[in-house]
Structure formats: C-alpha cells, structure tokens
Amino acid sequence: MNAGVTSTRTPVLAVSTVIFTLRPDAAGEMRLALPLVRRIRAPHQGKWALPGAPLKANEDLQASAASSLLSTTGLEPRYLEQLYAFGQVDRSPDRVVSIVYWALIGSDETASAIESENVQWFFADEVPELAFDHNVIIEYALWRLRSKIEYSRVALGFLGETFTLAQLREVYEVVLGKRLDPGNFRRMVESASIVEPTGEYLEGTRHRPPQLYRYNASKDLTDPDPLTLGTTSTRPNARDLGAAS
C-alpha cells in the first residue's frame, strides 16, 4: 500500500461546476438534469463526479469554472454564479479546496454537449453515489436554485431568447416541484416586469397562439458577483420589517 498520502499536504485549489438544465424523461415530463463526468484517475477512479479542474495560475475563478466546463462537457452556461467553497480536511485524501460554481443552460443549448461513456446526463433526483462530497454539493446547489428562483430571475437561464409564459411557468413548476396557477403566475410575472411581450405569437399550436416574451434586463441575469456590487440592485422581493416612515 501507498502509506504516505496524508491530509497534511499544502492545500490545492480546484474549481467545479454544477450545471442544471431541463430535459424530458422517458414519459415526456420535464425534469431537472445535470451532466456528470467519470473520473479517470485516483482517487475515486471510475466514479461519477462534477466537471471541474485545478485552478490555473492565470485564470480568474469564474473563467476557470466556465473553461473547465466547456472543455469537459462542451457546455456554455447562460447563468453562472459562485456557490460555495468546500474545504473540509477529510473530503479528499489530498487536501483539496473546491470552489464550486452553479450554472443554468437552456435545453436548446445542450445540443453541443459532449456525450460519451464518460460524460452523461443524470436527472437531479437520480444522481448516483459520486466521488468526494459531490452529492452534498449537488444537494446544496439544488437548494440554492430552488431558493433563488423565488426572488430572482434565474429561471430565465433555462430558456431561450423568447418564450411563452407557459414555458416560463413550466420552469418554475419543475424546479419548485409543484403546479402553479396560470392566472396568478401571469399576474406575478407582469407585476414584477420580469419579462416583456415581443408582440409576436408562437405558431403551430393546437389552440390559441400564446404571446412570446423576452426578458427586460438580461443584465440582471448574469454575474451577481460581488465584483459587480455597485451595479447590483437589491432583491425585488426583499421585505421590510415593521418599517416606519
């Protein structure tokens, strides 16, 4: 046995990404899915893991997340945000601190995805046992997605340039795991002016053609990094507590 691998080595930095999309299952139901890659070296060789790579010396963190994601899965996310830095001493035989990003991509943009024996899509509720603490990481990313969809516009990260309200609602329904009332959803979306109508209508439906929408401020969707703090507005739904005056 190789006895020397202790956890007291100088910490190494890696950047990984949890990237979600929506895909239909066998029954045609839309479900949350994410790509995993098979580890090709020890530790945990052969197990599935999040896409990622060691941090390069001349690369910013977010750029590192994007580039390692692109090179291992072929995906370029529409939304990308830092999730958390995982650094428990015992999370790997080596001392690895993983700075994890989470990302969203539209179903229509996953066509370019690499799919092979070593890169595959999994439904979020059918993730196998992964390498390291990656199962915990995915759980946390899911929690963050579900929380954030309620007060921000991240849902748009799943959709293309234009979309119908029914499509947008479906995103919410899949992520939150419950049905939403179409009327109330429309009211919410319109009052929050998250999106605006394009004036065009979707054709080819079996019924009245739904209006197409686009989002107003695509800026708001990307890069909520503290690095852009000055330009970030406060959350739309933030409430006051017993405010006076």
Added chain:
Amino acid sequence: MNAGVTSTRTPVLAVSTVIFTLRPDAAGEMRLALPLVRRIRAPHQGKWALPGAPLKANEDLQASAASSLLSTTGLEPRYLEQLYAFGQVDRSPDRVVSIVYWALIGSDETASAIESENVQWFFADEVPELAFDHNVIIEYALWRLRSKIEYSRVALGFLGETFTLAQLREVYEVVLGKRLDPGNFRRMVESASIVEPTGEYLEGTRHRPPQLYRYNASKDLTDPDPLTLGTTSTRPNARDLGAAS
C-alpha cells in the same frame, strides 16, 4: 526593483473574516463597526486589512477563519458564515485566493478584543482605503448582512443571552439604517416566534421595565453551512409565486 513577482505563480489560499459588531460613536449613537489589522509585511505593508491568515493544511475553512480571527483580534464570534471566495488574478501581486467569512459578535463580547496600534475598530461607513480588494469585500459583507437580517435571525448575533425587544429593534434599525415602528416590530417578532420571553424584566431603567427575551432555536443561528444541509430549514419568509393547491 524586484522584477520577478508575476501573477502566474501557483495559487495560494488565505482565509479572512469580516466581523461586525455594534458600538456607540462619540455622540452615543450605535453604529456598525469592524476590526481591521495593519499589514506588517509587503505587499501593502502598513495599510489596514481584514484579519486573516493562510489556510493551514490540517484545518477546515471555518476553523481557519475562527482561529486566525482569534489570534489576530482576540474575538470569538457568535455567528460565522462563509461569504465568498475572491480570486481575481490581479487582486494581489501574488496569486492569492481569499476565502472570506463574515461574522457577528455582541458588543458585550468585544471586551476581550485586542486593541493596539495595529488592531483597531472602524465604523463601517468610515473604513479607510484598505489593502488588496478588501474595501469591495466589506461592501459585499455589508450587503449580505443587510439582506440576511430581513429574512433570518442573524440579528441575534449582535446580542447577548437575553435582551429586550427594544435592543433587538435597535440592531435592526442600525443595520437597516431606518427607524422601525415598535408595535409592528413586536408583532413581527412574535409571529415569527424568533424569540421567547424569559419572564424576567430588565431593571434600572427610568421607566416601565421591559421584558427580557431569549432566542428559541439558537441552533438556527449558527452554521448555515451546506455541510449541515439536512438540518437546515427553509427560510421563514420564502414566498410562493402564484402557488396552487
């Protein structure tokens, strides 16, 4: 000149902490304050900076934040949570990725604080020009504190074991920078059952003695780490969007 220091060295990991407390200014007004330490070596020698230290090989991230905070400032925070990992290539002449924590401590617990020529308290709105990107980091920590106080119980991190509703309200007022209606504040706090009355009353006031409260679930206050995900409840104020059934 030393010409060789490029930013392409292998990344180094540091852990720093923004720790807030409430202290009275000269006029007796409570204000947000935080301790800074003077850098004793290059780069940015002599400038003020956040307390921190390189990550030790055998220390978890949060433990590293706590221990470096204790050794440089003498403070042991009541609330400690990861803030963000800062890793821009150009944020330091060396390549340093800083995993930053943010913390709260009660005014009554800052007595043990080291104060010297090289460790001093600053009001949050009077922070001088700091080393590295630490000004940006503090801005972000402030934003996070103000956001989080609205939907969580972090405010309790500023207070001792027991407190009056007026004291709790003052924390909110200072952090949010606006006055709150006492009656509405009481209603909010009671309906959210954030705290419970102890049955005791504060003495020595010039008026009717206010009841003392303590918090219900001190568990909820500490460690919102994803590492404890299973036990974390969802946010109390999280709202649904046009939910049906």
Added chain:
DNA sequence: GTCGTAAAAGTCAGACTGACTATAAGTGAA
C-alpha cells in the same frame, strides 16, 4: 359552424403590512 383547448382577464375572501391610536406600568421630580 361547432367543439375543444389553452390564453388571458377578472373576481373575491383572507392574510399581511405600515401607520396610527390607546392604555399600562414603571421612575424621578415636585
């Protein structure tokens, strides 16, 4: 034309919020 379907608009009662008023319970001063 009629039917079926989903879009889009409207209704309504209950909960919540912010502003405000009223009462109660102490201390210090007269």
Added chain:
DNA sequence: TTCACTTATAGTCAGTCTGACTTTTACGAC
C-alpha cells in the same frame, strides 16, 4: 404622595398581496 414623563404593550384600520376560482377570448381541428 402625586404628577409628569417615558417606554412597553395592545389594539385599530385601510391598503396591498395572495391563492383559489370563474369568465371570456381566440385560435385549430373537425
């Protein structure tokens, strides 16, 4: 002892938001 003062505590009320529900509209298929 009594009064004045301050703050705790309780209550009121109108406006807004929310979830459930109903109605109307506009299209394709037949």
